[in-house]
Amino acid sequence: MTQKYESYIAGRWVGGKSFSPDENPSDLDNPVGEFADADAADVAEAAAAAKVAQRAWAATTPQQRADILDRIGSEILARKEELGRLLAMEEGKRLPESMGEAARAGQIFKFFAGEALRIPGERLASTRPGVDIEITREPVGVVGIIAPWNFPLAIPAWKIAPALAYGNSVVFKPAESVPACAWALAEIISRAGVPDGVFNLVIGTGGVVGKAIVDAPEIDALSFTGSVATGNRLLQDAAARGLKIQLEMGGKNPLVVMADADLDQAVRCAIDGAFFSTGQRCTASSRLIVERPVYDAFVERMQKAMQALKVGPALAGDTDIGPVASARQFEQDRSYIQIGRDEGARLLWGGETVDVGPRGYYLQPTLFEARPDHRISVEEIFGPVACVMPADDYEHALSLANDTRYGLCGGICTTSLRHTTHFKRHAQVGMVMVNLPTAGVDPHVAFGGRKGSSYGPREQGRYAAEFYTTVKTAYTAA
Ligand code: ADP
Numbered sequence: 142m143t144q145k146y147e148s149y150i151a152g153r154w155v156g157g158k159s160f161s162p163d164e165n166p167s168d169l170d171n172p173v174g175e176f177a178d179a180d181a182a183d184v185a186e187a188a189a190a191a192k193v194a195q196r197a198w199a200a201t202t203p204q205q206r207a208d209i210l211d212r213i214g215s216e217i218l219a220r221k222e223e224l225g226r227l228l229a230m231e232e233g234k235r236l237p238e239s240m241g242e243a244a245r246a247g248q249i250f251k252f253f254a255g256e257a258l259r260i261p262g263e264r265l266a267s268t269r270p271g272v273d274i275e276i277t278r279e280p281v282g283v284v285g286i287i288a289p290w291n292f293p294l295a296i297p298a299w300k301i302a303p304a305l306a307y308g309n310s311v312v313f314k315p316a317e318s319v320p321a322c323a324w325a326l327a328e329i330i331s332r333a334g335v336p337d338g339v340f341n342l343v344i345g346t347g348g349v350v351g352k353a354i355v356d357a358p359e360i361d362a363l364s365f366t367g368s369v370a371t372g373n374r375l376l377q378d379a380a381a382r383g384l385k386i387q388l389e390m391g392g393k394n395p396l397v398v399m400a401d402a403d404l405d406q407a408v409r410c411a412i413d414g415a416f417f418s419t420g421q422r423c424t425a426s427s428r429l430i431v432e433r434p435v436y437d438a439f440v441e442r443m444q445k446a447m448q449a450l451k452v453g454p455a456l457a458g459d460t461d462i463g464p465v466a467s468a469r470q471f472e473q474d475r476s477y478i479q480i481g482r483d484e485g486a487r488l489l490w491g492g493e494t495v496d497v498g499p500r501g502y503y504l505q506p507t508l509f510e511a512r513p514d515h516r517i518s519v520e521e522i523f524g525p526v527a528c529v530m531p532a533d534d535y536e537h538a539l540s541l542a543n544d545t546r547y548g549l550c551g552g553i554c555t556t557s558l559r560h561t562t563h564f565k566r567h568a569q570v571g572m573v574m575v576n577l578p579t580a581g582v583d584p585h586v587a588f589g590g591r592k593g594s595s596y597g598p599r600e601q602g603r604y605a606a607e608f609y610t611t612v613k614t615a616y617t618a619a
Contacts, residue, residue, distance in 0.1 A: 253306040
């Protein structure tokens with residue numbers, strides 16, 4: 142029997158009027174299941190329930206919330222292999238990375254279990270005699286969460302866990318292509334002691350369910366991760382109704398390779414950053430900027446390393462690069478490869494689809510030598526497609542790195558302290574990596590970018606409190 146994934150609203154599992162297939166990108170003939178399409182009425186019910194439930198949830202003790210979040214984290218960690226397999230099947234991320242992501246989701250819940258006990262405040266003397274000032278943090282209320290498909294467990298975790306830790310209630314919509322991961326997470330949350338209505342999962346399309354979340358009057362704040370186009374639209378909608386909003390959108394992240402770098406380390410960083418997780422990370426290294434003296438040697442080693450990467454099903458033990466996650470993304474990647482060819486970028490490796498046996502969205506990791514003004518160097522592709530370009534010297538490399546509308550992360554491979562220090566100060570990004578892939582971040586520190594990549598407060602670590610709480614300043618005279 143086909144597995145059916147339903148929404149979870151006001152403490153009940155709710156079927157839809159229609160069901161849509163949940164595809165397995167590694168094997169299109171063996172879908173993961175079906176999910177129930179929710180509609181605007183389901184969102185209205187979820188938002189109303191969340192509004193009612195939030196007051197009592199905010200009044201629970203920090204210890205009660207910590208215990209619940211800790212329980213959720215423990216179960217996720219105990220089941221990381223099973224959850225990792227589900228993620229691998231549904232999103233196409235190869236199994237070791239999928240299991241790592243499941244473990245990450247568990248750790249995030251445990252981190253925010255601790256944060257529930259450490260909600261910060263301040264006490265200051267007033268400028269007026271006899272007056273004390275207290276600054277406290279309160280929940281924002283009902284938080285709408287709209288998540289993408291590329292980290293279907295970790296990203297929902299790093300939004301849901303702080304929302305609950307700080308006393309908010311949640312209406313969560315996963316991306317269309319990953320309902321099973323969202324369902325598995327909701328199923329764990331539903332048994333952890335979270336009161337009915339505090340956490341709601343509404344599965345459906347962006348145009349219907351996503352839009353209804355943004356429009357629901359009960360929603361006080363919206364956390365979104367996804368494309369620039371959708372993010373910008375949500376920003377307009379949120380501004381029109383004064384909604385607190387946090388957006389994580391695209392990236393076109395540079396990895397600078399200096400002539401003084403350890404070249405093998407630089408190639409490992411580039412391969413991991415550009416192609417692991419099939420290049421489907423907003424932190425992916427999609428622009429490789431290499432100082433001229435080592436340019437040819439770097440390209441040659443990249444080609445050799447790429448040749449050795451095995452494209453295959455997410456669950457196969459010898460797979461290095463899993464399938465592209467969906468038909469839509471597969472089309473987008475291939476169309477950018479064609480654009481690269483048409484605009485005269487030089488294809489150095491890849492560019493073709495791969496027949497691995499089962500029908501799926503298999504694509505070779507692809508490297509172009511491209512000019513900085515080529516569309517493939519400018520626009521986010523979000524697939525296993527990277528560009529490499531030479532730089533005359535460090536200053537040129539830095540200016541190329543910063544010459545983008547995005548600013549999520551930037552990396553440099555170098556053995557020079559001078560270059561390291563300068564790059565850390567002058568890269569126009571939210572996150573800098575030195576001698577590391579641009580992708581791969583820790584769960585307990587701030588995540589986010591600048592320029593067109595992000596809007597609003599940072600996510601993760603104790604910085605999450607900026608978005609999920611609101612500050613109150615109280616003056617008391619004796
Ligand atoms: P991608 O192109 O990578 O799928 P999207 O920005 O389209 O990125 O999707 C990210 C999330 O935003 C998904 O959960 C999607 O359903 C949701 N979404 C898409 N369009 C809208 C919309 N108009 N309103 C609200 N949410 C939307």
